[in-house]
Amino acid sequence: MGRTSESVGTMQAQDCTSPGPTWRPPDERRVLQLVLATVWLFDAVLQLQPVMFTRQFGKTMIAPLARGNPSAVAHSITWVSGVITRHSVATDAAFASVQILIGLGIAWRPTVKAALAVSIAWAGLVWWFGEGLGGVASGVAHTVTGAPGAVLIYALLAVLLWPVDRAGPHPPFTAARAVGERVARPIWVLVWGGLAFFALSGANRSAEGLRTVLAQSVPGEPGWLATLNRHAADLVGERGLTVSIALAVVLGAIALSVYMPWRAARVMTAVAVVLAVGIWVVGENFGQVFSGSATDPNSGPLLALLAVAFWRRHPEADTAPSSRRVLTSETV
């Protein structure tokens, strides 16, 4: 399948002083890109928190990620953490700057492609060095705590929201506009199927596993959140395995919903959004942003954003005369 004119291509071709009349209001995909840009900006300011400029960032936040990883990965993380510890101010300022530029770059139309491309590369680096492969290799990954690494979803969203339209029939959801349905659907299955897998992997199969994860309180978190965590942990109790199996079943159904008829797909996508928000609040504690040491809001908001990108259009909307296919060359 070929590609139609690129969505932001028009803006770029007209140089920076492109006349106003070529501007189009944001469409669905552009709105999702802007939400992604907002999250990147938030990441950037989290990186500007005082603790990030100290040796503590490299020593107590990056270095421990090496534990449990394969030796090559562990060595590379240890080396990077050493560099960050020695040059904490310079490295942190650089990290924050990159993230600010990514956020602003996605939001500014002439640079959206460059910013998305940089975000993919940056996400890869962060996943390796900043998240220790999301705990996948070390066996500590858990769905409710952000496995397999929030930053992977940033990269995935950058690919799915890439401002290009493939030629052919109108895709049934926004995420398929750039890569096509044949790629987008397996991605969805992989993400949610992967989450189902991590819900049942390693220690998460034990009776106490989930309760232990939920009961972990973060220093500095508000009282109501700590109480919520305690209640959730008490509710799970020693039925950790049962709850994990139920969670995995729901996640598996969400994964397969991308091949379901549109009504069922919509229901499951809505369930995915609700589940993502629930995980973000209860399991991820809002990405622990209240602790003063969070570097991102974790995977919850990104999963919700991903789900919205897969929101199925009404089939009749797909068969409508597709004037959009002509106009997309000027829209983002």
Place this chain on the structure above:
Amino acid sequence: MPHPTWLAYSFGVVMVAVSLYCIAWLVVARRRRHQRHVDVNISHVAMGLAMAGTLVPGLNVLPEGLWEVVFGAVALWFAWHAVGVVMHRVGVRVQDNGRHGLSHNLIHLVMGLAMLYMYLAAVPAGAAIGTGMAMTGPTGAAANFVGLPLLFVAILFGSAVWQLDGLSRYAPVRGEVVGAMTAGAGATAATPGASLSTGASLGEAPRPLESVPTPRQWLAPRLEMGCHIVMCITMGYMLTLML
């Protein structure tokens, strides 16, 4: 945790620059009879100076307690106009300046409330003049309301990226397109009340092509939007430190 002084100073200097720019903008727009967003620019000046004073205590221009009054008034002003817009939409006749849309008033209401929150919930760090930020995060009961600044941050950053996305609307117009725009402006001006519909103000959703204002109507729109973006990011940064 001590905050890097250079970072606070950098943000502080940017805020002072934005405030001075907004003052200059108001003066020039008045002299050249451009469309003026007086309420927006005055609130930007106040927010810029207040944030600069918070980031760098030596730059604080108002005594303690007065900023709360200022931002209370700012919030009330934009809340009143937001209500005016809503009432107008549902058919109730109210006095409204008609220059701004609902989203414009709401985002500035949020900004005013965010500033108010910063002053009411934050704990003075007791920093000496010229050193670091004068505030730290809330403690005690106020610490349980950290969801509020998180909401403010989300709205502010959302507004910043939305404005940045709309920046291309106001790129310079050249050649025959300029003529077309000018002619369009003349036609617009001839229509009673039409000028009210031109120019999406700060914080408003980007509008369709036909509502793109001409340069004469809005002085340096991209710079004004840039001020708003910088303001939102700085405010979001300060609120994040209070989470």
